[in-house]
Amino acid sequence: MAMTDQAPGKMGISDEVAIEIRNMNKWYGTFHVLRDIDLTVQRGERIVICGPSGSGKSTLIRCINALEEHQKGTITVDGTLLSSDLKNIDTIRSEVGMCFQHFNLFPHLTILENCTLAPIWVRKIPKREAEETAMHFLKKVKIPEQADKYPGQLSGGQQQRVAIARSLCMRPRIMLFDEPTSALDPEMIKEVLDTMIELAEEGMTMLCVTHEMGFARQVANRVIFMDAGQIVEQNEPEEFFNNPKSDRTKLFLSQILGH
Amino acid sequence: MSDTHAQSVAFVRETELPPAPPPVTETGAIKWVRENLFSGWFNTLLTVVAFYFVARILFFVFPWFFNGVWDAASIRECRDVLGGATGACFAVLVDRWDHLLFGFKYPPDGYWRIVVAFILLLGAAAPALFSKLPRRLLLFTALYPFVAYWLIWGGSLWLPMTILGIIIATGLVFRAVSSQIPVNMRQMVAAAIGMICGVGLSYLLFIGAKELVFIANSIGTASLGTSFAYGVFWLLAIFTFVFFIPMGMFVGYAIYNSYEDGGLVSVVTALLFIYAALVYLLAPIASGLNAVIPIELQAVASRDLGGFMLNMILGTVCVSLSLPLGIVLALGRQSNMPLIKGVCVVFIEFIRGVPLITLLFVANVMLAYFMPPESNFDLILRVIIMITMFSAAYIAEVIRGGLAALPKGQYEAADSLGLDYARSMRLIILPQALKISIPGIVNVAVGLFKDTTLVSIISMFDLVGMIRGPIQNSTEWISVYWEVYGFGAMLFFIVCYSISQYSQWLERQLQTDHR
Ligand SMILES: Nc1ncnc2c1ncn2[C@@H]1O[C@H](COP(=O)(O)OP(=O)(O)OP(=O)(O)O)[C@@H](O)[C@H]1O
Numbered sequence A: 001m002a003m004t005d006q007a008p009g010k011m012g013i014s015d016e017v018a019i020e021i022r023n024m025n026k027w028y029g030t031f032h033v034l035r036d037i038d039l040t041v042q043r044g045e046r047i048v049i050c051g052p053s054g055s056g057k058s059t060l061i062r063c064i065n066a067l068e069e070h071q072k073g074t075i076t077v078d079g080t081l082l083s084s085d086l087k088n089i090d091t092i093r094s095e096v097g098m099c100f101q102h103f104n105l106f107p108h109l110t111i112l113e114n115c116t117l118a119p120i121w122v123r124k125i126p127k128r129e130a131e132e133t134a135m136h137f138l139k140k141v142k143i144p145e146q147a148d149k150y151p152g153q154l155s156g157g158q159q160q161r162v163a164i165a166r167s168l169c170m171r172p173r174i175m176l177f178d179e180p181t182s183a184l185d186p187e188m189i190k191e192v193l194d195t196m197i198e199l200a201e202e203g204m205t206m207l208c209v210t211h212e213m214g215f216a217r218q219v220a221n222r223v224i225f226m227d228a229g230q231i232v233e234q235n236e237p238e239e240f241f242n243n244p245k246s247d248r249t250k251l252f253l254s255q256i257l258g259h
Numbered sequence B: 001m002s003d004t005h006a007q008s009v010a011f012v013r014e015t016e017l018p019p020a021p022p023p024v025t026e027t028g029a030i031k032w033v034r035e036n037l038f039s040g041w042f043n044t045l046l047t048v049v050a051f052y053f054v055a056r057i058l059f060f061v062f063p064w065f066f067n068g069v070w071d072a073a074s075i076r077e078c079r080d081v082l083g084g085a086t087g088a089c090f091a092v093l094v095d096r097w098d099h100l101l102f103g104f105k106y107p108p109d110g111y112w113r114i115v116v117a118f119i120l121l122l123g124a125a126a127p128a129l130f131s132k133l134p135r136r137l138l139l140f141t142a143l144y145p146f147v148a149y150w151l152i153w154g155g156s157l158w159l160p161m162t163i164l165g166i167i168i169a170t171g172l173v174f175r176a177v178s179s180q181i182p183v184n185m186r187q188m189v190a191a192a193i194g195m196i197c198g199v200g201l202s203y204l205l206f207i208g209a210k211e212l213v214f215i216a217n218s219i220g221t222a223s224l225g226t227s228f229a230y231g232v233f234w235l236l237a238i239f240t241f242v243f244f245i246p247m248g249m250f251v252g253y254a255i256y257n258s259y260e261d262g263g264l265v266s267v268v269t270a271l272l273f274i275y276a277a278l279v280y281l282l283a284p285i286a287s288g289l290n291a292v293i294p295i296e297l298q299a300v301a302s303r304d305l306g307g308f309m310l311n312m313i314l315g316t317v318c319v320s321l322s323l324p325l326g327i328v329l330a331l332g333r334q335s336n337m338p339l340i341k342g343v344c345v346v347f348i349e350f351i352r353g354v355p356l357i358t359l360l361f362v363a364n365v366m367l368a369y370f371m372p373p374e375s376n377f378d379l380i381l382r383v384i385i386m387i388t389m390f391s392a393a394y395i396a397e398v399i400r401g402g403l404a405a406l407p408k409g410q411y412e413a414a415d416s417l418g419l420d421y422a423r424s425m426r427l428i429i430l431p432q433a434l435k436i437s438i439p440g441i442v443n444v445a446v447g448l449f450k451d452t453t454l455v456s457i458i459s460m461f462d463l464v465g466m467i468r469g470p471i472q473n474s475t476e477w478i479s480v481y482w483e484v485y486g487f488g489a490m491l492f493f494i495v496c497y498s499i500s501q502y503s504q505w506l507e508r509q510l511q512t513d514h515r
């Protein structure tokens, strides 16, 4: 992948806080998955989260849109405090888009219906308008011609791009990605990453769990390294890759960049 | 066009040779027979044996069928006509077809009403079964139960129409309530409704408790057994008194707590409205309208329904009621709320653990005890409730299987788009779960339809009851057996086979994965 030389600047990042996580803890039964997580994300920031398997990366970003419940600490998204109040949860979810490793498209609906469903039923947008928006975003992810097919007829890369378009149709202010490329073949990885890069260039606030280090260097403002449920290290990508501070990070980077 | 257009080539064939037919041993029937029936000594042997048995059966059935006597007044006359030869006595069908189809007490000049109701049933079912038809036709489907009720049971048309009117009015009340109450008023409205509900619930259960006391007193304490029953009924009555008043308050409190949405408030207001309207308005309005414009058909009592018509009524009503009830039970069983989950689990497990015949006996005998003496809680209604509960429990388990088969990612994707519970179920989860469950649901539906013949045991004259009772006990047709049961089997087969064919067609229609 072609790498731009310019270091990711602070451009497009406002002082406004998009996500604020304070002292958040989570347990699965007695298993302490997330420990004292503190994280503030500014609007427009692009954050890449990496770390060994089982370190709690997925759990962390799933807590942000309440797919998982946290037991201690606070999460504030867009000024709304995440509590057990269902109203708040639905508000936050409709503001936060999410892409999954396994796409999770709705197989019984066409691509277009996948994209228009939430706008119509959650945002109450008229069908026509929702379809126009959907076509706009499908063009953006470069598959408008697939609109009338079913997800089962598309390749993995196409499906993931539809999933991104589906999230974008809700016009989210924040996008979460959980290993969007790790179920894909190499050629397909590129097409999905290109879509994500384009999104980043438009100033979307993004939190992305990925092991695509090229992507991290190119678009991230900040890379976060997690291990055993803790944030071990966070830094700007250049510093992070060239000058890792902790031993754990060095070990991880040597393993992942070593081959 | 010339035959040889390329001068430089000596010969070019312009037309393709037609393919020659393969040798006789390689084509069609003969090839098939050789490959499938006589491919080895063992297959040849099986073929011969099978042919022998098929032939034996046909040699018996054909003369039996074609010698059949269609015109006779009794089985004796049939035998005289046949004079010892094998032959069926189809005269019984000619003589009693109406009893087999409509029961022996339905007024014969009302048969057309059943036929019309049946034809309309086909029209009403079509838009529900085939999604390609215009959606507006569903309006007719919604109207159909009222029309069919009037056609089958007769009486004044204004009765079902008033009920329909009340239901529509309830819908309007629901909409009005859910959108009109100002937010700051909702809390008070909810509190008031909660109170009314609490009182109403307690009141209803007071009646129940009084009934229990009444039963207990009527049983008395003559013997050990009855005094035991006496004690049980008194305990139940006391339990009702002391338990359900707090329960009423609890319901009120629950409604009070959920005021924010207005959702539950509007549902309860609408339910209260429909209850009040049915109790206080139905009879005066219906009879008033009938006095002004009398539109009446001869009334037929439920007891007088019978024949295959009864099976069809029970089958269609119970299947169409038990599907939604089964969905609700299946979702309830998956609920995170222990109370709802518990109720659903107990209901399903209890109903599934009891034979249908027991439930029918309960409907026939037991429920009558619990009703105030002069109330006429229709027997058919009781049977419908029991069969519906029975098949709903099975359908719920089938659907639960479908729900469990969906990957967790589907729930998460729906959640992450901000769809609330009701919408994610309706739009994402249920369409997929139901699609997976189609074969199982159809299995239950076909079984249920055939099980409607069990009502013959509680002395209702459905098709089987009709055959076993009035027909085989009559002096004319005393030992007719194959003809009537064959006819019944044919009717059931037609319906069940159509259901099965429909479900297979539907599965193909809904297949979206590999097209
Ligand atoms: N539903 C669950 N119940 C119990 N433990 C769980 C559950 N989900 C995850 N875990 C555990 O929590 C830990 C963190 O899981 P998580 O999925 O967040 O890891 P991850 O960093 O995303 O790993 P990967 O890179 O493999 O996706 C793991 O040890 C996992 O075994």
Ligand SMILES: [Mg+2]
Residues within 6 Å of the ligand: A057, A058, A059, A178, A179
């Ligand atoms: Mg993960």
